[in-house]
Amino acid sequence: MVDYCELAVPGVRSLQPYQPGKPIEELQREYGLSDIVKLASNENPLGPSPLAVAAIKKQVDELSRYPDGNGFELKSKLSQHLTIDASQITLGNGSNDILEFVARTFVQAGEEIIFSEYSFAVYPLVTQAIGAKAQVVPAKNWGHDLDSMLTRINEKTRLIFVANPNNPTGTWLTETELIAFLKQVPTNVIVVLDEAYFEYAHHPEFGIADFPDGMKLLAQFENLLVTRTFSKAYGLAGLRIGYGVSSPVIADLLNRVRQPFNVNSLALAGATAALEDQDHLQKSIRLNKDGLQQLIAAFDELSLKYIPTAGNFISFDLGQLADPINLELLKRGVIVRPVANYSMPNHLRVTIGTKQENEVFINALKTCLGR
Numbered sequence: 001m002v003d004y005c006e007l008a009v010p011g012v013r014s015l016q017p018y019q020p021g022k023p024i025e026e027l028q029r030e031y032g033l034s035d036i037v038k039l040a041s042n043e044n045p046l047g048p049s050p051l052a053v054a055a056i057k058k059q060v061d062e063l064s065r066y067p068d069g070n071g072f073e074l075k076s077k078l079s080q081h082l083t084i085d086a087s088q089i090t091l092g093n094g095s096n097d098i099l100e101f102v103a104r105t106f107v108q109a110g111e112e113i114i115f116s117e118y119s120f121a122v123y124p125l126v127t128q129a130i131g132a133k134a135q136v137v138p139a140k141n142w143g144h145d146l147d148s149m150l151t152r153i154n155e156k157t158r159l160i161f162v163a164n165p166n167n168p169t170g171t172w173l174t175e176t177e178l179i180a181f182l183k184q185v186p187t188n189v190i191v192v193l194d195e196a197y198f199e200y201a202h203h204p205e206f207g208i209a210d211f212p213d214g215m216k217l218l219a220q221f222e223n224l225l226v227t228r229t230f231s232k233a234y235g236l237a238g239l240r241i242g243y244g245v246s247s248p249v250i251a252d253l254l255n256r257v258r259q260p261f262n263v264n265s266l267a268l269a270g271a272t273a274a275l276e277d278q279d280h281l282q283k284s285i286r287l288n289k290d291g292l293q294q295l296i297a298a299f300d301e302l303s304l305k306y307i308p309t310a311g312n313f314i315s316f317d318l319g320q321l322a323d324p325i326n327l328e329l330l331k332r333g334v335i336v337r338p339v340a341n342y343s344m345p346n347h348l349r350v351t352i353g354t355k356q357e358n359e360v361f362i363n364a365l366k367t368c369l370g371r
Contacts, residue, residue, distance in 0.1 A: 011130060020041065021337050024335070036334075039335060051276055052235075052273045052274040055270055068268060071089075074091065075089045077275050085248065090243060090246070092244065092263065094231060095242030099192065100126050102190060104130060107130055113132050114135040116163075117138050118168065119163050120194065137149045142169040144171070163194040164201075164212065165311045169315055170309025174210040182217065182224065186223075190223050191223055193227070196229045197310065200232070200311055227244045234284075236267070239266055240267060287354065288352050290355070292314065295361075296314070298362040299314075302366065302369065313351045314349070321345055336349065336350045
């Protein structure tokens with residue numbers, strides 16, 4: 001009998017698949033629940049823009065045809081929205097796609113990729129899958145220690161992942177810190193600035209001083225690639241649509257490894273229309289800000305420590321192993337995200353929902369903690 005594991009490439013044999021947040025349907029099957037609040041996957045509780053929904057519905061009649069493989073309309077709209085050239089854009093089936101493209105394009109087996117402790121789980125997955133070596137730098141106050149990351153750069157370093165804000169901790173870097181870091185990275189090392197939560201963090205209502213806009217740094221740093229997504233603030237997680245912006249040379253290389261038609265026609269239409277509805281985006285951001293204050297007040301009342309966040313989620317410390325509390329929350333129809341796989345066994349991460357969803361979570365948490 002053939003051992004197909006032995007036929008797999010070395011990096012894949014011991015790879016553990018990415019574990020997404022528990023789906024609502026799965027919890028319904030397990031516990032027979034009907035009223036469920038899902039606050040596990042950092043989705044926009046308001047959903048997509050009505051303009052995006054209308055564009056998607058209009059596109060349904062064309063599903064027998066392949067999508068525009070170059071994504072001309074979306075690239076044109078992004079070009080206007082971001083004040084960049086369309087030749088700088090690479091479209092992806094979610095921004096995860098871009099993270100894989102850049103690793104496959106610039107890193108060979110045995111070479112090295114640097115990223116921080118407590119950073120997005122896809123970074124180590126991509127690194128291991130291509131047979132590269134991960135240089136995992138211990139975190140500083142739950143976030144990136146940029147000075148230590150610089151010391152890990154050597155002749156084998158090809159790529160550095162930097163998430164701003166970081167998931168799952170919510171920590172962020174200032175523009176001053178980021179520029180000082182980028183100036184010291186050799187130009188033959190690609191830096192991926194993962195800005196999946198940029199729209200939340202950069203908004204004035206969040207009040208974060210000196211928060212960087214990666215798009216404005218591209219002209220200064222030719223080795224920089226910025227990734228963003230429509231899955232978070234724009235509410236299109238189910239369509240899987242994201243993008244990377246870089247120099248035209250890097251974008252051209254990424255597009256060589258990009259699969260044909262990797263972004264479907266519904267996603268292209270929805271994302272293009274979503275960019276037109278800035279009112280919906282602002283409403284989503286304001287809701288997030290208010291919900292964050294609601295959750296912080298509850299954690300303070302419960303004397304629970306939490307990590308200050310610039311995203312649409314917050315990680316909090318239970319002071320004990322989180323899995324039993326997570327299970328009790330699930331039994332009460334509340335789905336949050338355990339983060340033990342990030343070496344944070346005492347923490348849970350909760351997405352900021354609507355006021356009502358947050359209330360359900362807070363009341364369930366109080367019950368689970370016997371408060």
